Amino acid sequence: MDNEWEAGATPWLRRHQAEATWGPEANSVQCMFCGEKSVKRSASDREQDPGRLELYCDNQFCDAREMVLLVKRDGADAIFRADVKALHLVDDGTLDVHAAFPPEVKSYSMADLLADRGNEVERRMRQAPPVEG
16 A cells, blocks of 8 residues: 555545444554544545544543544645635634634523424424413
C-alpha cells in the first residue's frame, strides 16, 4: 500500500475504512487522545473532501469522542478553505467567536420540542381534554 499522500488524494483512513460504520467491522485505528484502538470514520464524514476527516472514538472513557482532522497546509489550496481561514482568524485574535456568535439561551416546552418532529404523542396531548381533579 502506498503510504504517501498528496493534496487531493484519498486519505489513508478512508482507504483503510472504506465505509463509515458503527459496527466492529470498522477496522478501528488508535485514538490519538486515549490510545485505544477505537477510532473510526464518523457517519458525518464526507468522502468528497480529502482535506477534512470527521472521526469518532468508540471508547466510552475517551473525552475526545468526536473530532475533526483538518489539513491546514497541504502544498495546494488548503489555505483558501473557509474552515482553515476561520481557524487562522481565531488563532491570531482577529475573530472573537463569542462576540460574533453570542450564545442563545432558550427555553422550550415538551410540546414545542415534539412539534418539530410531527410527533403523534404531542398531537394527542394537544387534543386530549383537560383532566379534572
